[in-house]
Amino acid sequence: ISLADMSPVTLWTRDIDHANAMHHARTNEKRLPSLPFPHHLTVSSDLNKATQADTLLLxxxxxxxxxxxxENKDFLRSKTLVACCKGVELNTGLGPIGVLRAVLPNERAALLTGPSFAADIARGLPTALTLACATSTTAKNLQDQLTTHNLRLYRTQDTIGAELGGALKNVFAIACGAVIGAGLGDSARAALMTRGFAEMQRMALALGAKRETLAGLSGFGDLALTCGSDLSRNYRLGLAIGAGDTFDPNVTVEGAATARAAYAKATDMRIDMPITQTVVALLDQRLTITEATAQLLNRPLKEE
Ligand SMILES: NC(=O)C1=CN([C@@H]2O[C@H](COP(=O)(O)OP(=O)(O)OC[C@H]3O[C@@H](n4cnc5c(N)ncnc54)[C@H](OP(=O)(O)O)[C@@H]3O)[C@@H](O)[C@H]2O)C=CC1
Ligand SMILES: O=C(CO)COP(=O)(O)O
Known part of the structure; x- marks a missing residue:
């Protein structure tokens, strides 16, 4: 919606009925109700038509x-592919760029990530994002192409840092939601955010990320947004866990699979990630909130 305010954009969906409904209503009532499409936005369920552009946002x-x-490899060849998802793949431990490179090694791969609720952006509200791409010329071209009236993009070649910041903040958002849902207070949430950030740095730096990327929009920026807003689905899942409520299993909550993938990776790498481990135990219902709190507080004391 933001991009289509300035130039033609094709929005693709796999579902022909959904495409027809959006085409007629000029809104996406299923995902972003009541937010009108700009004039330059075309909707299609025909991937051949949607992939006529050189840059594709996934x-x-x-x-x-x-x-x-x-499934769609043949449509994606020779394109610049910009992943917009946040997470770590469960079976491989790869992030979005890692998966793009594994399946389509010859295509240009990038990641758009950072603090950005879709509903805010579609309403025209401003934010700043990280555009990560290992190749500097592609990163610069994408930065120019994807910056809009309400989105200011910063570029980085540190793809590992951008991938892991965006992925792990969702895990800590589940933890923060659980703290607030259980009535443990804002001080506990701030402590968890900070120690979660320490876990993020521990893993990402060990994998070659830069400290500045983690302190930037894709790491600290998105952590601050997601751990403090009930617009976040990850945070809302945490709220439900903390309050002992049920949560709709059909809602996309990236932090759930990512917590498991990140914990498996941390175990392999012998990296201590106690908050991530606790989130996995909460998701698996192996710990109550009271037990989880005691387990985190009673670990051996150490330097910060
Ligand atoms: N929503 C937000 O505010 C933000 C989301 N993100 C990230 O974007 C990613 C997607 O999240 P979001 O859009 O919110 O999730 P939703 O659950 O709202 O939508 C998922 C979309 O992916 C489509 N989809 C799922 N599987 C396939 C498939 N196999 N082939 C084709 N299309 C498929 C769904 O199509 P269908 O409708 O047919 O099921 C749907 O359009 C996540 O990684 C999230 O972290 C990042 C920043 C902000
Ligand atoms: O990544 C997001 C905001 O930057 C969206 O967060 P949720 O997936 O938790 O809704």
């Missing part, structure tokens, strides 16, 4: 991306 959830790429 907004399928992390755990669905590999199959989407495998």
């Amino acid at each position: 907004a399928v959830p992390m755990q669905k991306m590999r199959n989407f790429l495998l």
Whole structure:
């Protein structure tokens, strides 16, 4: 919606009925109700038509991306592919750019990530994002192409840092939601955000990320947004866990699979990630909130 305010954009969906409904209503009532499409936005369920452009933004959830790429490889060749998802793939431990490169090694791969609720952007509200791409010329071209009246893009070549910041903040948002849902207070949430950020740095730096990327929009920026807003689905899942409520299993909550993938990776790498481990135990219902709190507080004392 933001991009189509300035130039032609084709919005593709796999579902022909959904495409027809959006085409007629000029809104996406299923996903972003009551937010009108700009004039330059065309809707299609024909991937051949949607892939006439050179730059394609892929907004399928992390755990669905590999199959989407495998099924539609022939349409995606020789394109610049910009992943918009946040997460770590469960079976491989790869992030969005890692999966793009594994399936389509010869295409240009980038990641758009950072603090950005879709409903805010579609309403024209401003934010700033990270555009990560290993190749500097592609990164600059994408930065120019995708900056809009309400989106200010910063570029980085640190794809690992951008991938892991965006992925892990969702895990800590679940933890923060659980704290607030259980009535443990804002001080506990701030402590969890900070120690979650320490876990993010520990893993990402060990994998070669830069500290500045983690302190930037894709890391600290998105952590601050997601851990403090009930517009976040990850945070809302945490709220439900903390309050002992049920949560709709059909809602996309990237942090759930990512917590498991990140914890498996941390175990392999012998990296200590106690909050991530606790989130996995909460998701698996192996710990109550009271037990989880005691377990985190009673670990051996150490330097910050
Ligand atoms: N929503 C937000 O505010 C933000 C989301 N993101 C990230 O974007 C990613 C997607 O999230 P979001 O759009 O909110 O999720 P939703 O659950 O709202 O939508 C998922 C979309 O992906 C489509 N999809 C799922 N599987 C496939 C598939 N195999 N082939 C084709 N299309 C598929 C769905 O199509 P269908 O309708 O047919 O099921 C739907 O359009 C996540 O990684 C999320 O973290 C990032 C920043 C902000
Ligand atoms: O990534 C997001 C905001 O930057 C969206 O967060 P949720 O997936 O938790 O809704």
